[in-house]
Amino acid sequence: MLITFQIQRYDPEKDASPHFEDYEIELEPESRVLDGLVRIKTYVDGSLAFRKSCAHGICGSDAMLIDGEERLACKTLLRDLGAKPGGRIRIEPLKGLPLQRDLMVDQEKFFDAYRSVKPYLINDEPPGPKERIQSPAEREAIDEPTKCILCGSCYSACPVIREKNPEFLGPAAVLNASRFVFDSRDRGLPERLPALDRPDGIWACESKFRCTQVCPRGIKVTKSINLTKARIETLRSIKKKAMGDL
């Protein structure tokens, strides 16, 4: 069927500001939006710039706004958008991060936030000669956040970052902190507090649930953030009680 992709274009070497261009292409209802972009790049205009790699929703390269919503272009089929012959699909870059060119945004700030929460196992106890023991239930407690592919969809969708506090760490960074905070093998919560326990850290989150709604991996991001908030509050009250006992 013939579909029109309405794509935001911006070339920093030529354009003062972004604009939209229309591309008519022949696609199937089962085609991915990414298939359409690749076809345009191959046969219509090779200068169209976007990121892509695995093309099946795992590498996280091609998050963008598709009809106004954060989605992975490789995981969005035309039929998911209710596209009909002659229909239009609007494609824009993610929000909340500096625009580079066409559908590409600079993700350094997003990755900086991720790195700031020390997203690695912290545990100085010697592990022994084999694996550390972890029960299936303990493993299950971190299953959701381990699905994160760092695509940036939640960061783009977060109303706090966009409307109130652009310095908020963002949902993905907090989610990835929670992946370790709730890992039975980890001892690093105190080390992560300087990044998390501050106004631009976890407390900036207002539980608007947009992160959860757009996550292409189906992760309940807001829930993980709230569990982490509760864990920090528990740690505080334990500390307070310990101080009081003195």
Added chain:
Amino acid sequence: MRREYDAVIVGAGGAGLYAALEASSAGRVAVVSKLYPVRSHTGCAQGGIGAALGNLEEDHPEWHAFDTIKGGDYMVDQMAARILADEAVQAVYDLENMGLPFSRTPEGLIDQRRFGGHTRNFGEAPVRRACYAADRTGHMILQTLYQQCIKHEVDFYNEYFVVDLLLDGSSCVGLVVLELKTGELHTIRSKAVMLATGGFGRMFKTTSNAYANTGDGPALALRAGIPLEDMEFYQFHPTGIAGMGILITEAVRGEGGILRNRRGERFMEMYAPKLLDLAPRDLISKAILSELKAGNGMRGDRQIDDYVLLDATALGKKVVEEKIPDIADFCRTYLGIDPATDPIPVQPTAHYAMGGIPTDVHGRVLGAGGGACPGLYAAGECACVSVHGANRLGTNSLVDLVVFGRRAGRHIADYIAGASLRPLAAGSEDGARDKVKRLKTGRGAHGGAIREAMQKTMMEKVGIIREGEEGRSAVAEIEALRDEYRGARVDDAGAAFNTDLLELLELENLLDLALVTAHAAARREESRGGHTRDDFPERDDARWLKHSLVRLVSGVPEFSYKDVDTSLYPPKPRVY
């Protein structure tokens, strides 16, 4: 960017990151990748990493080594396979200790499951050897290693593409990179350079591989005069989503999934009576093709793009959601079906290069004379140790990149302690600058059209079943496409974020590798592992039990051969 390093690692997948971690203990190390972090294709490995932990039943590294050798149809260098199997055990414990969230047994140990070709006691029956994290084992390995690189403060250059290796004689002294953001070229001097650029499945039309898998490392090596090893051995994974090529992990069969033809028959009973659906991939892909050709595919039209069904309905909803949740997600997204209730339409998909840049067991690249090139390393899918021989077993790609990525990193750490930075010849960037300038002035066909033509030729003529005349015609077609490439056009004249130019550079790499692959496939007159010749259907140890090495000299291939190490298990007929 810094212009001098002790070691530069090209590629940020599993092999590259592990090497960077090891080498960074001894000096200043940078990782250069054309992608952002954690986008590399290691992340797409699903089912597991094989290691004889014996957590659920008796297992031994010797059994793992034997399975690897037999699985590779005796083209495996056997002492290297022993190292692979022996060191896999500690490598898995180390990954767990770094934080990798493996799935667990009720006792809290790393859980293990069955996988194709992995057996107990030298072929008796399938064994639980694949350690896994649901069906995102590669994703978790990639994330864990990147997280460790953050902890150890490794320098990353994201979205830099390597255009040239700088050699002084056979020694590697640095490299030239193109910065995607600005279009600028930079020269980095380095005592050691490691290529860890992954595979090149994008030379085929239907592939499980990422767009990024364009063989940049092997192509750089080839153009630097280094021969590539065993390029005719390319693996087609039996279960890609029909029409799309997206991988459906072998773990589906490890958990009990069954392949069926249009009559509902479990056809692997005829091809591998003992291991059935857990036979090695080459045998299953060939079995599927035989079924399709006999009219037993689901359409029944005897075409090679027909498909069969992977039936996982006996697993039940709970096992599907716990053990293969991403597969369930792919099925819902791309097929609109639930694998717990509906069989999955599958067909073979181009998946893995057994061949590549020849290395020793320390990751040192072996040059034209067979000796190591000082300062040049390779590991992972772009390299050929050779532990996969003519057909890689499932899970062994992850074992390979962890074991040999780490070994290369350790050797680099030793090497850079005793080496010094070498002076560069004047004009180190001239070749790269000329190339970019030339590509930007092309007026012919757009690279995209050339790419699609190459993918079609390779799929149809250098695919699962090959034949001499077809192979020669593939060579002629690829040669014509390489001629066309010389005048290829980029639509983008800009400097910043010129992805059009980047893709044209990647296409050059794919075309070079397609050419030597087609030549190598036309030349090997036998059938072994992933290389099947219609006109030479038998394995021929007397003539062909040898690794091929191919160089390109002004576009003309030069072949030589080297012995296979068969010091542990003498080659036998391969029955499953």
